[in-house]
Amino acid sequence: QVQLVESGGGLVQTGGSLRLSCAASGRSFSNYALGWFRQAPGKEREFVAHVSWSGGSTYYADSVKGRFTITRDNAKNTVYLQMNSLKPEDTAVYYCAAKITAWVSTTPRAYDYWGQGTQVSVSS
Secondary structure: OEEEEEEOOEEEEOOOOEEEEEEEEEOOHHHOEEEEEEEOOOOOOEEEEEEOOOOOOEEEOOOOOOOEEEEEEOOOOEEEEEEOOOOHHHOEEEEEEEEOOOOOOOOHHHOOEEOOOEEEEEEO
């Protein structure tokens, strides 16, 4: 079992930055690949970024590539999402998720554990 708690969301102007954190509790954090997803009102949950067990491999959705960076600190049981050059279309609830399988997956159902989400709002 892994429990995930996101933080760091808020309201920011276009072009601004935010850093989301996701703290994990439970066993063997470093055994899980981690992902960030987001869901805007009326839309399906969509993949944002993925990081491997070690943190050495990352993968991003095209819509955030070059603007967002996912990292993890296994000593702190925490995964981060640094978001720069934010746009109004980035407005959503952001979720972190964990899965035991190693390969990259952009599908929500591939993930075993989810946090409750944190709201990110970008004003124009």
